[in-house]
Amino acid sequence: xxxNPRSFSALLLALAAVVGTPxxxxxxxxxxxxxxxxxxxxxxxxxxxxxxxxxxxxxxHEQPLASAGVRGRLSVLNGSYRAEAELQPAGENxxxxxxxxxxxxxxxxxxxxxxxxxxxxxxxxVK
Numbered sequence: 001x002x003x004n005p006r007s008f009s010a011l012l013l014a015l016a017a018v019v020g021t022p023x024x025x026x027x028x029x030x031x032x033x034x035x036x037x038x039x040x041x042x043x044x045x046x047x048x049x050x051x052x053x054x055x056x057x058x059x060x061h062e063q064p065l066a067s068a069g070v071r072g073r074l075s076v077l078n079g080s081y082r083a084e085a086e087l088q089p090a091g092e093n094x095x096x097x098x099x100x101x102x103x104x105x106x107x108x109x110x111x112x113x114x115x116x117x118x119x120x121x122x123x124x125x126v127k
Contacts (some may be wrong), residue, residue: 015034033057036124043115045122049102056087056095056110064093070114078126087112102126 029111030069031037035057043102044059054074058065072087087110090096095112101106106126115121 006040010054029059029062029096033058036126038124040120040122043120044116045110047102047108047110047124047126049126052107053085053096053098053100054102055090056097058093058095058115060116065093065115067091067093070095070112072110072112074100075109075111076100076102076106077108081106 027075029037029039029044031046031048031052033046033048033055033059035055037044037046042061043065044062046057046059048055048057048097049123057072058067067089070087072095073084074087075084076082078101081101081103083098085097087097099117100108104126108124108126110122110124111119
């Protein structure tokens with residue numbers, strides 16, 4: 001079977017375009033509030049450090065996810081600093097925590113229950 005060089009080139013170009021294009025379905029989520037974004041079970045969580053604590057935004061496929069009924073705790077570890085505090089509902093898709101410091105290099109773990117009927121653990125590293 002003889003293949004036309006032009007057809008072969010077009011086929012290679014099309015194949016390169018398909019293979020070389022990264023999937024953007026759910027792996028390229030940007031922070032909407034200047035925080036750190038993590039994904040767990042197709043849900044997006046954005047942790048935004050503040051002077052007196054933090055706000056955790058909840059999203060499902062880039063749409064706000066209601067925080068009503070969601071409970072949780074945020075644990076923070078940074079060197080010898082350790083703190084843990086309750087996350088409180090703070091609006092449509094937000095949870096707020098007070099009394100923790102999220103300095104550069106801190107590791108935070110949010111343990112959440114009631115997120116679409118599930119219990120989730122979300123890990124963050126403050127950059």
